[in-house]
Amino acid sequence: MAGNRARIAVDAMGGDYAPIEIIKGAIRASKELDVDILLVGNRQQIQASFQDSSKFSNIEIVDADEIIAMHEGINELRRKPKASINVAMDLVKKNRADAVISAGHSGAAMGAATLKLGRLKGIDRPAIGAVFPTLIANKSVIVLDVGANVDCRPKYLEQFALMGTIYSKYVMGINTPKVGLLNIGEESSKGNDLALATHKLLENNETIPFIGNAEGRDILSGKFDVIVCDGFVGNVLLKFAEAVGDVVLQIMHEELPQGWRGLLGTFILKSNLKKLKQRIDHAEHGGGLLLGVAGICIISHGSSRAPSIFNAIRLAKEAIDHKVLEQINSYGDKLIPESPN
Template identity: 75%
Template sequence: MGSTRARIAIDAMGGDHAPAEIVAGALRAREELDVEVLLVGDEPQIQSFLGQHTSSFPLEIVPAEGTIEMHEEPLSGLKRKPKASINVAMDLVKQKRADAVVSAGHSGAAMAAALLRLGRLRGIDRPAIGAVFPTILAGKSVLILDVGANVDCRPKFLEQFAVMGSIYSEYVLGVSEPKVGLLNIGEEPSKGNDLAIRTHEMLENNPKISFIGNAEGRDVLSGRFDVIVCDGFAGNVLLKFAEAVGEIMLQILKEELPQGLHGQLGTALLKPNLKRIKQRIDHAEHGGGLLLGVAGICIISHGSSQAPSIFNAIRLAKEAIDNRVLDRIQSSYQKSAAPTADGE
């Protein structure tokens, strides 16, 4: 892309706190990151919240009509509402008017819209949502995929997740020769169900990755692995459990800090440490998960995302664009068939 500024389409109507927190996060990203931001959604609503902020950076509004509600079935909802904000945002990428989409709305609808409008990358059978987790080692994270896009998987899907995850880990997270693991109930290659056993053999024989074996639950946050692959059922349970543990830890810290004047003095002294703790364990600091495997950059954020999380999601999208993640994944499968658009 050279020196061209990244253009990122934001589903301004998606999420529990839309559009207020979405607008606030987008404004901060426009001010602090070298990006153009397109807010997609109900123009009067977005404009009213923009008016509550003072900013010298104008944001473009792209009108849309409605949103896919959480209770709606994704495919039927997308078809009934062709001008819904997530559909319009994906179309902006398809039309090359934007380089990426960020959405905190219905994750199933975001994935379905990406598949319908952008299609899969050549050689990729199923896209995967990758989420970054903190580990016990300071400054080191682990990428888990899939965390919700595919409840049922085949071994070749997990093998593709491993390749895509390795590329993302190396070029966006800056890990040299990422170490890949397979989520399982034991370290031995013979452990686990049929999917795990067959996948282990495929990963072991794949020259594109550095596979070091099975990862048990206790290994996930150990720092031993850089990428861990699993089906979307197990990955989503893992993601939500980890988010809950992080929230509980932050709450316990608040409750256990001493009260009164001495407590306030102690808390003031500990403030830099507490800030670092929050950065390491709060899921909002990571912004969301990258939908790997579709022919466009798509960040799926948590439904409860507020401005800091939206800002980090936009930062994540920019990093994926700047590091040419799509091109690098595609080059690994360049001999495969042409891209396909599911359902078209």
């Protein structure tokens, strides 16, 4: 990477609306962000959706003739070495790219990242961190894990808490992030065996600014900057939050008056409605950062359209610019993984 200019590999074939929407998002990023884009996938399909590619000197097409479909298992990673997600990860491994974006098979993306890039020092399991809005304007909370690890051990959640702390501190600009453990009550005696054991680990780790348990109602309150949970609970939470955002926007659309009054009201509230959409629409966040692997990897929603892909590229650039990998590595000796890296 030359100077502050990042090179982002984008899996052009991954997602429900690939490659057209993926390409649209990449084109916007190439215009508005200081990045070079490597579109990875079938050259003919990409070019068919991208007729004026010669106009963009900072976009390059990288051939990948295979795809791992949503219904296929992660075992296809080995059977399809030329799959777009494999080729994209290889670009990072070979230092031809600084980050990978994929809206395709999330299991395949996680598997490829772990197999090809490896884990960072002190990390047993990578985690997907998702950023949620809160009731406090311009304040977000990062929740992890939201899907990479369905079954977790206490040590994994301790590692998630440290990675979330680092991300909140260096990317979100929170000097002393407030870390919480998602639980069914505020008291330290509440929860299942995993929550009880994790609470003790977090309490005793001086590197993690742990302030106690977070109940479901606390997630969006702004009280916490980082909330940790296992990937099963986190993924349910993520999908529920996405649905709530869509429902709120749909209800607002339906409840606005019809005819000229509705048009007038929409015009008057236009800036407010735009801000509301930015705060609650999951597309505005782009996806989740896979923390714990030795490379920047953003896993976007399978239903991502151009705005979400643009925001995923923006998120990747922020992680690169703030040296998230280096920061996590610098704390690696604070954690003792349960299994050798």
